[in-house]
Amino acid sequence: MTETLEQELQTALLAVRQAALICRTVQSAITDEVLEKKDKSPVTIADFSSQAVICRALHNAFPEDPIIGEEDAAELKGPENREFLEKIVAELTADGIQDPTPENVCTWIDYGGAKTYSDRFWTLDPIDGTKGFLRKEQYAVSLALIVEGKIVLGVLGCPNLPFPGENPTAGTLYYAIAGQGAYALPLVREQEPKRIRVTTTSDFSESRFCESVESGHSSHSHSQQLAERLGISKEPRRLDSQAKYAVVAQGEADIYMRLPTRPGYREKIWDHAAGVLLVEEAGGEVTDIHGNPLQFDQGYELKNNQGVIVTNGHLHSLLIQSLDELEF
Ligand SMILES: Nc1ncnc2c1ncn2[C@@H]1O[C@H](COP(=O)(O)OS(=O)(=O)O)[C@@H](OP(=O)(O)O)[C@H]1O
Ligand SMILES: [Mg+2]
Numbered sequence: 001m002t003e004t005l006e007q008e009l010q011t012a013l014l015a016v017r018q019a020a021l022i023c024r025t026v027q028s029a030i031t032d033e034v035l036e037k038k039d040k041s042p043v044t045i046a047d048f049s050s051q052a053v054i055c056r057a058l059h060n061a062f063p064e065d066p067i068i069g070e071e072d073a074a075e076l077k078g079p080e081n082r083e084f085l086e087k088i089v090a091e092l093t094a095d096g097i098q099d100p101t102p103e104n105v106c107t108w109i110d111y112g113g114a115k116t117y118s119d120r121f122w123t124l125d126p127i128d129g130t131k132g133f134l135r136k137e138q139y140a141v142s143l144a145l146i147v148e149g150k151i152v153l154g155v156l157g158c159p160n161l162p163f164p165g166e167n168p169t170a171g172t173l174y175y176a177i178a179g180q181g182a183y184a185l186p187l188v189r190e191q192e193p194k195r196i197r198v199t200t201t202s203d204f205s206e207s208r209f210c211e212s213v214e215s216g217h218s219s220h221s222h223s224q225q226l227a228e229r230l231g232i233s234k235e236p237r238r239l240d241s242q243a244k245y246a247v248v249a250q251g252e253a254d255i256y257m258r259l260p261t262r263p264g265y266r267e268k269i270w271d272h273a274a275g276v277l278l279v280e281e282a283g284g285e286v287t288d289i290h291g292n293p294l295q296f297d298q299g300y301e302l303k304n305n306q307g308v309i310v311t312n313g314h315l316h317s318l319l320i321q322s323l324d325e326l327e328f
């Protein structure tokens, strides 16, 4: 099946690159263009612009494919947010997108409105790590294609992760195809992709882990307890978004722990799908905190999973064993 994904890969790379460059422009200019969602989390002009351009591109190329995206245009349609919608329109106009009328922009965003599982669908996080984006730190544009419950293609745009040998502000575009490896290329220009691989560290005392910046997204106290128990002495690397998966996939850290902060929370598929394939294709391993595989056939949430553990593979089973002794 994988050899037939060339059109999907090219469409996804082009769309994520375009969206990531739009996000970068907005991030450099950002002032107070934020809406608060029902769950009190922030969403910006860049989140909506990114979802609009990616869904538009996917819909043009694959009109039958459902897209499970994080955002929707419901709030934008209210008169109280008309000015906010106009700012998105202005941003997309400045970026040379054709015909970004307010109606079209809402339609494009709502192409990402699928909620339930199907045999073939895309999942999109137009900006993962919106809080990082607002802090002018790390964030990612994340897109994955899931076929028969398996992630077959993942693309991750990380505008603030440097590509080795390039200007530090160049940013990196990552992708992986099931069975074909994980790759990185500079975000800003065409270049031969470079294969990336996880580390070979098998000793916790030499390992480094990464985790969320926000302790509301991943329990820092539990990861610290675990690190002490396993003899991990290096300081954790805290960064927002699926950039954490990229950092493990390219061997800059050995572990990414996402530990539940409350029992009822279920991880969203768009927060993980692209990153998971990237790490697996770079030779690493990803499960939930109980060692179970993440199930991407349960709708928009990882209903049957709790937390996420990502490693280079060598450290996985011991880490899961130690986690079993903690209470969540
Ligand atoms: N309680 C809880 N537990 C786990 N995850 C949660 C929780 N609440 C929110 N979210 C999701 O966290 C996404 C951002 O995760 P990060 O790892 O980037 O967090 S951090 O910014 O580094 O703190 C964030 O994604 P974005 O909204 O795309 O930024 C949310 O989907
Ligand atoms: Mg997210």
Ligand SMILES: [Mg+2]
Pocket (backbone or CB within 6 Å): 047, 070, 125, 126, 127, 128, 129, 130
């Ligand atoms: Mg998001």
Ligand SMILES: [Mg+2]
Pocket (backbone or CB within 6 Å): 041, 042, 070, 130
């Ligand atoms: Mg969000």
